[in-house]
Amino acid sequence: MIRFDNVSKKYPGQTRAALRNVTLDIDTGEFVFLVGRSGSGKSTFVRLVLRELRPTRGAVLVDGRDTSGLPAWRVPKLRRQIGTVFQDFRLLPGKTVRENVAFALQVTGYSRRDIRTLVPASLEMVGLADKQDRLTDELSGGEQQRVAIARAVVNRPKILIADEPTGNLDPTTSVGIMKVLDRINRLGTTVVMATHDSTIVDQLRKRVIELDDGDLVRDQGKGTYGYQA
Ligand SMILES: Nc1ncnc2c1ncn2[C@@H]1O[C@H](COP(=O)(O)OP(=O)(O)OP(=O)(O)O)[C@@H](O)[C@H]1O
Secondary structure (H helix, E strand, C coil): CEEEEEEEECCCCCCCCCEEEEEEEECCCCEEEEECCCCCCHHHHHHHHCCCCCCCEEEEEECCEEHHHCCHHHHHHHHHCEEEEECCCCCCCCCEHHHHHHHHHHCCCCCHHHHHHHHHHHHHHCCCHHHCCCEHHHCCHHHHHHHHHHHHHCCCCCEEEEECCCCCCCHHHHHHHHHHHHHHHHCCCEEEEECCCHHHHHHHCCEEEEEECCEEEEEECCCCCCCCC
């Protein structure tokens, strides 16, 4: 589903590459933790998958397609296959839970009928079926992150990328978020989660990919966090 083939990325004006010769394959349906110290290249990795960046060398393939060669008009279609969730939720203020999730579908031209079935189904999956008419500003952090997850997967993307999704949440709330991500993964979505949360990584024992200063230094099945922050 995601393939990095000898990928290097150097930002303009930088002497050191942010990623160096990274080769890996993430199969359909996998759950992968992406770990590494601050500045090790995790966000660069994520941005390459989303084709916000192009590799300086090598190729990034998403669902079999080399993203470098994609013309600009095909990029939105690529991104629709990839749901994204961030540490800071990024919800629309002043709107309800339902409106936040529906918005993602409205802007991509879904019919009202599809929106009426997809939005409640997605909110049900994250455990917010009873909060659809609440303003997101009035929800707890954990609930807001659930809304963001519902929005990310409402169009049933093949891949979900979560960049520090528990970074602003307390440990108990984080466990709830991980249950939701696990449920989405079990339904067939490939999940890549960049995280500094060692407790979660050590508890869930999924595949762990570690970056260190731009190098892929570990790719471990049923892995642990594995380093001291
Ligand atoms: N837009 C940019 N221009 C120049 N250098 C950048 C840019 N973005 C990131 N970098 C550099 O690339 C390297 C990797 O950064 P990246 O943001 O991918 O790390 P990260 O692992 O996501 O860090 P964090 O855990 O703090 O989010 C760092 O040295 C960073 O300073």
